[in-house]
Amino acid sequence: MELVVFVLASLMVLAGAFGVVLMSNPVHAAMSLVLTLFGVAVHFVAMEAHFLAAVQVIVYAGAIVVLFLFVIMLLGVDRADDLQIEPFPIQRPLALVVGVGTIGLVAAAILRAKDSVDREVALDASGDSNIRLLARNLFQDHVFAFELTSVLLIVAVAGTVVMTRRTSTPEAESTQSNGAA
């Protein structure tokens, strides 16, 4: 049963990842990204990280992909790219070499360390639920980092607002002064 879940979720993840890379239309790529994110959420559930699975669906599939789609629609870049154009002829073979080389090297390292990595799974030894463990860890051991993430989010949002407003300020000011005149 676990094997079936693993195979199905892995197919979702890999199909979505290939879709992101190979789809010419950005909207289709975003939909493929949703498929990948749901597959990763299924893997999180299989690994008993229930809270992270919920957060994965809510934050990634619910917020980040919607943000992507919003920007695509706002800018009107939803027409398909022509994937046949290659500005640098050497680029795609080199990228393939880099990608396959990365996968090969990391996979070789993982398989080599297989004996020391594959041990008995020992999560939830205390019988507490995943959320309780995570909350205790987050709000006791990492509470300072947790507070800093809120600062990070505020700074990111405020910085983005300032950055995207400044480009439209001259036109806005001119229209305002025209209206006042």
Next chain:
Amino acid sequence: MIAAYVPTSTWYLLLAAALFGIGATGLLVRRNPLVMFMCIELMLNAANLTFVAFAMQTGDINGQTSVFFVLVVAAAEVVVGLGIIVSILRHRPGATADDLAEMKG
């Protein structure tokens, strides 16, 4: 017979390696900045999968806490990156990553 094979953390690590490689290839190949951002999300998800796999294998909840922080940083990164893309593409519609080399010093 088949049910005897239970997925171990090695399988998850191999899947995460494949996901990271696909994302890296896509980042190098694609020229639409939005799709390049999606490929970065793929690579971040591969890292998250690795974190959770090791957290499961060692029974240490700290790995899952790290995933939480990666999620927050990914959200902040997407906000800032999409803001930059919006402000660039507003002036130059249809710009690809190759057209943005003028910021080079």
